[in-house]
Amino acid sequence: MENSQYKIEKRTLPLIPLRGISIFPHMVIHFDVGRDKSINALEKAMMDDSPILLCTQIDPKIDEPNVDEFYHVGAISKVKQMLKLPGGSIRVLVEGVSRGRVVEIKSQESYFEAEIEELSYDPDNIIKDKDMEAAMRLVIGDLEEYINLSDKVSSEALVAVSDIEDPSRLADIIASYIFLKQEDNQKILETFDFYKRLEILHGILQEEIELLKIEDKISKRVKKQINKVQKEYYLKEQIKAIQKELGEDEDILVEVEDYKEKIHTINMPEEVKDKALKEVDRLTKLSPHSPETGVIRTYLDWIIDLPWSKESKSEIDIKKSRQILDKDHYGLEDVKERILEYIAIRKLTNSMRGPILCLVGPPGVGKTSIAKSIAKSLDREFVRMSLGGVRDEAEIRGHRRTYIGSMPGRIISSIRKAGTKNPVFLFDEIDKIGSDYRGDPASGLLEVLDPEQNSSFTDHFLDVPFDLSKVLFVTTANTTTTIPAPLLDRMEVISISGYTEEEKLNIATEYLLPKQIKDHGLSDNNLIISETGIRSIINNYTREAGVRNLEKNIANLCRKAAKRIVEENLKTVRINKGNISNYLGAPKYRYDIVEEKDQIGVANGLAWTAVGGETLSIEVNIMKGSGKVQLTGKLGDVMKESAMAGISYIRANSDILNIENNFYKDMDIHIHVPEGAIPKDGPSAGITIATAVISALSNTPIYRNVAMTGEITLRGRVLPVGGVKEKILAAHRMGIKKVLLPYDNSKDLEEIPDKIKKKLEFVLVKDMNEVIKHSLVKIGIEDNEDN
Structure with a gap:
């Protein structure tokens, strides 16, 4: 077992490097020799009748190897036969005899000649x-x-x-x-x-x-698969032949293969892919004239067209987003800041799930256009779905594939239209969603708008989950009161209360007027509307919190100006406060103005409406009678209850208020709120009604430049109310100098623009004593025209 069993003999032999061949002792093999050095070495061995050393090249790609480019241990071989081939090469048959180890290369000019050690042994x-x-x-x-x-x-x-x-x-x-x-x-x-x-x-x-x-295992598996494919091919050919005999459509198999190719090409979840392929297999087994084939085709088309993995990708630039939001919308700083916060967090985490923003505000304040600006600032696709009047749950979740004509819901339809799985998705008018015997769409929206569930939203038609977690959902509403509580709980409410006169003026000047001038084919020199003219439109021709009707009136002016320019060959039409009635007709609205002097039994209240804040001039008359209380002006139940609570407070505190104790027996009280055709309701007129009644019963004037809002309790406490910003804007528009607000509404003053705050005095009241102090002339502070 030791190397000493070998006998070592030194010899000098020609050497041939072989490419890609290894020769062992006792091995007989033939190979071709074509290189000059190798042929010379072979001829030298034949001439001397000596063996030759065959070594293997380290790199077979080298044509002319040097000493270091072949192994130095090889097989000493006997040349048994040579055959010259066409082209100058030689085919040689050799037999390996023993191992040889190169000691020294003697020559390498015309051929390699090496001194070697031959290692031989005796088997015995x-x-x-x-x-x-x-x-x-x-x-x-x-x-x-x-x-x-x-x-x-x-x-x-x-x-x-x-x-x-x-x-x-x-x-x-x-x-x-x-x-x-x-x-x-x-x-x-x-x-x-x-x-x-x-x-x-x-x-x-x-x-x-x-x-x-x-290899054998893989080969068997592949063979099995091939056999299965061959079997399927054979069966399909049989089906094809049968269909041909029956005169049916021969192209159905081509269509099936096209479906399969598309399904394998699209990067969709495995669960969806398996479901789609099963439907394709079903298609092959049905007659082309079967009604169900149309349902399957529609299903497969929807599966293939949906953006399972396609996303809008862009680098988030918060500065660019701010510029877009500022360019598209004037004011609305709170809303824009919230959107920029979301964009900033998305840039830092790159994985935050989209929040559900709910923009709540009156019509025309720009809720829908804000959603479009969000999509634009994020470089995402934008889709809109109006929920107004939607009563069928299938509108949200789709129809089950149990009848011809089934379709997915509008959620999936909108995603398909967007072409990406992360668009900005607007649910418009979510407060107007309904329900009936066909289901409750609001319950369907719960899954869509819940970040914990919408990653696997399942449409009834598709019957496979679709990931909605990357969609940025935005909803709009005029009020939150009619939004179902579970749905509202999943949304982040952002209030857009409306615009001040100054904001409307800026919006009209910077956005609406240039847009309408361009849309009507005019230039800036063709139509010039003065600032007073725009203010007149705002105050006398519109009554809204937003700017929708303002834009309509500006468009009306553009049409009339275009007509004059064409008919009268004018270059410029100028419109101001003095001549605007020639274009828009007589003023449609007149805002309440402050009375010329303090009145008894007349108090200025503040109310919220769907189109913004309004002022209410609440009037009270006292007449001899039997203690009846009459309420007119189309008042709602809550407002009537507020009036009764105020009267109960007055009766309980008649001594303090210097009012006769038996007024409720001898006097009839008539409370009226003007504009009787318009329904009015809510608790916020409680302190206003009480103040007007106290003024009438005590024959004490009320300051004409004071307005108030707040709910009253039986004990005279003033409770907070809603819609404070809109009410204050209405008070400012009327020319009020002082506004009485419930103490607990102090936080709402943060939303009031600084320009308005500087022009109004705000008094936060806790009870009716403070209200009376700041509203009644004789009981309160001294009469002051600037109060």
Whole structure:
């Protein structure tokens, strides 16, 4: 087992580097020789009748290797036969005799000539023990397993090696039979110790056997798949032939293959892909004239067209977003700041789920256009769905595929229209959603608007989940009172109360007028509307919190100006407060103005309406009678209850208020709110009605430039109310100097523009004593015209 078993003899022999071939002792092989140096070395060996050393090149791609580019251990081989081939190359048959190790390269000019050490041994002198016998059995067993797994080696090879007693010969012959990497062949060739050579060969064979097992496993699986495909192809051809005989559409299989190709191309969830492929398989089994094929085709078209993985991608630039929002909308700082906060957080986290913003405000304040600006600032697609009058839940969740004509809901339809899975999605007029026997659409929206659920929104038509978590949902409403509580809980409410006169003036000047001039084919020089003219439109021709009717009136002016320019060949039409009635007709509205002097029984109240804030001049008359209380002006139940609560407070505190104790027996009280055709309701007129009644019963004037709002209790406490900003804007418009507000509404003053705050005095009151102090002339502070 030691290298000492070798006999070493030094010789000088010609050397041929071989490309991609390894030769072992006892191995017979033929190869072609074409390089000049190799031919010269071969001819030298034939001339001297000597063997030749065959070494393997390290890199077979090299045409002319140098000394360092071939291995220095090879096989000393005997040339048995030579055959010259056309083209100058030689085919040679050689037999490996022994191992040779290069000691020195003597010459490399016309051919390689090397001094070598020939390692030979006598097989009869080999010492074989149990380890050697075991190693020989192992490699023979390995060869048998290798032959069973591979068809590259004949089974006769196993018979040929079974009777070999020489361990060195056994290792070399087995190595010559199997197909190994060049490095493995060279490793075996350079291992002179017989036992170690068998051990290395065993390890190499085990790796090859493991690889062959894996190859066999893969081959069987592929073969099985191929057989399945062939079977399917055969069956499809049969179906095709049957359909042809029946005269049915032959293109259905082409259509099926087209569907399959599209489904595999689109990056959709595996669950969706499996569902779609099952539907495709169903399509192949149905007659083309079956009504169900149309339903399946529609279903597959929807599945393929949906943006399962497509998103709008853009770099978030908060400065650019701010510029877009400021350009598109004047004012609304709170709303814009909230949107910019969302954009900033999205830039930092890149994974925040979209919040559900609910923009609440009167008509015409720009709720829908704000949603469009959000999409524009985020570089996302924008889709809008109006919920006004929606009563069928199928509008949200879609129709089940149980009948012809089934379609997905408008949510999925809008996503398909957007073409991306992360658009800005506007639910318009969510406060006007209804319900009837066809279901409750609000319950369907709960899943859509819940960030914890909408990642797996399932439309009844699709019947597979679609991820809505990356959609930025925005909703709009005129009021939150009619929005279902569970739905409102999932939204972040942002109030847009309306615009002041100054804000409307700026919006008209900077946005509406230039837009309408452009839309009507005019230039800035064709139509000039003065500031007083715009203010006149705002105050005398519109009554709204927003600017929708203001824009309509400006458009009306543009049309009339365009007509004059064409008919009268004018270059410029100028409109101001003095001549605006020539274009728009007589003023439609007259805002309440402050009375010329303080009145008894007349109090200025403040109310909220759907079009903004309004002032209410509440009048009270006292007449001899039997204590009846009459309420007129189309008042609602809540307002009537507020009036009765105020009267009960007055009766309980008549001594303090200097009012006769038995007034409720001898006097009739008539409370009236003008504009009787307009319904009025709410608790916020409580202190106003009480003040007007106290003024009438005590014959005390009320300051004409004071307005108030607040709910009254039986004990005279003043409770907070809503719509404070709109009410204050109405008071400012009327020319009021002092506004009485409930103490608990102090936080609402933060929303009031600074320009308005400077022109009004605000008094926060806790009870009726403070209200009386600041409203009644004789009981309160001294009369002051500027109060």
